[in-house]
Amino acid sequence: MVAPMAGGPSTPELAAAGSNAGALGFVAAGYLSAESLAERLTAARRLTAGPVGVNLFVPQPSAALPADIERYARDLSGEAQRYRVSLGEPRFDDDGWAAKLGVVLDLRPQVVSFTFGLPSPGECARLRAAGITTVGTVTTVAEAGAAVSCGVDALVVQGPAAGGHRGTFDPAAPPAGAPLHELLRSVLTETDLPVVAAGGLMTAEDIATVREAGVVAAQLGTAFLLADEAGSTPVHRAALRDPQFTETVVTRAFSGRYARGLRNRFITEHDGQAPLGYPEVHYLTSPVRAASVRSGDPQATNVWAGTGFRAARTAPAADIIGALV
Numbered sequence: 617m618v619a620p621m622a623g624g625p626s627t628p629e630l631a632a633a634g635s636n637a638g639a640l641g642f643v644a645a646g647y648l649s650a651e652s653l654a655e656r657l658t659a660a661r662r663l664t665a666g667p668v669g670v671n672l673f674v675p676q677p678s679a680a681l682p683a684d685i686e687r688y689a690r691d692l693s694g695e696a697q698r699y700r701v702s703l704g705e706p707r708f709d710d711d712g713w714a715a716k717l718g719v720v721l722d723l724r725p726q727v728v729s730f731t732f733g734l735p736s737p738g739e740c741a742r743l744r745a746a747g748i749t750t751v752g753t754v755t756t757v758a759e760a761g762a763a764v765s766c767g768v769d770a771l772v773v774q775g776p777a778a779g780g781h782r783g784t785f786d787p788a789a790p791p792a793g794a795p796l797h798e799l800l801r802s803v804l805t806e807t808d809l810p811v812v813a814a815g816g817l818m819t820a821e822d823i824a825t826v827r828e829a830g831v832v833a834a835q836l837g838t839a840f841l842l843a844d845e846a847g848s849t850p851v852h853r854a855a856l857r858d859p860q861f862t863e864t865v866v867t868r869a870f871s872g873r874y875a876r877g878l879r880n881r882f883i884t885e886h887d888g889q890a891p892l893g894y895p896e897v898h899y900l901t902s903p904v905r906a907a908s909v910r911s912g913d914p915q916a917t918n919v920w921a922g923t924g925f926r927a928a929r930t931a932p933a934a935d936i937i938g939a940l941v
């Protein structure tokens with residue numbers, strides 16, 4: 617599975633190229649309007665006769681405390697000055713959950729996966745009744761149990777090496793978790809549902825290992841960040857190949873929610889100060905991140921990547937998939 621990657625990398629072209637090459641491609645609905653989601657799903661379908669998935673952010677109550685957000689805004693005032701922008705309004709929203717659910721019920725992609733939580737059992741049943749295969753992303757055995765009870769058809773088990781936001785249901789859950797193989801073993805003994813492995817998988821050997829553990833598929837994100845069809849920004853692409861970036865870390869500095877990316881100046885200077893509070897912190901830092909990208913500077917934007925980023929290749933998605941099977 618070509619992982620859903622919201623915020624730019626997932627394009628209709630990447631989703632379709634994945635499906636055309638025999639994988640499953642995704643349209644990442646996170647941050648998009650419902651209208652853009654419908655457009656992108658329609659565009660992906662024009663480019664492939666294969667199945668297409670949609671990934672939705674499940675809204676969670678925010679952990680943000682106004683005083684902490686105000687303090688972080690003061691900590692970030694130097695960044696705003698440096699990039700000549702004002703900080704964003706730290707507002708809460710639910711990422712357009714109801715409207716996006718309406719779009720998928722209308723347009724009926726073959727697969728809908730969720731991250732940051734689960735739909736209600738009623739919503740899950742409506743999706744299934746519409747002929748849509750539902751997939752819950754889980755990061756612990758407890759989350760896997762909740763996903764099974766909710767009635768999903770399959771699980772993505774996301775290990776701690778994964779790039780981007782951790783799919784944890786509880787945004788305050790500590791970022792370190794059991795390694796992928798341990799987590800897979802525990803989840804596979806608890807459920808008969810098909811399980812997909814994700815997190816740090818970059819090579820055919822990595823995929824063979826998780827297949828031997830009993831999963832039906834592997835979901836790879838970082839391996840496709842440099843794909844020709846990906847919408848990764850030039851700054852993101854250059855940073856992934858830049859020898860000055862030597863490690864990834866899990867941080868809440870950019871969005872108020874734990875996510876893995878290349879360690880850059882912003883993380884080094886602000887990780888210790890950043891409060892929990894998604895999506896408020898995401899909106900607060902957004903103008904600084906955008907200005908950093910506009911000026912070609914990788915030091916104040918979120919360069920999401922998994923631990924295996926050194927193995928990412930620049931090539932058409934079909935060639936990347938060819939090398940993985």
Ligand SMILES: Cc1cc2nc3c(=O)[nH]c(=O)nc-3n(C[C@H](O)[C@H](O)[C@H](O)COP(=O)(O)O)c2cc1C
Nearest residue numbers: 619621622731778779780815816836837838920922
């Ligand atoms: C840039 C980026 C954006 C991501 N966005 C999403 C997303 O919108 N929804 C989601 O479920 N997972 C998202 N993820 C996580 C991936 O779906 C997947 O779990 C992860 O990439 C697997 O680990 P890997 O990056 O080591 O392959 C994202 C990952 C990256 C690198």
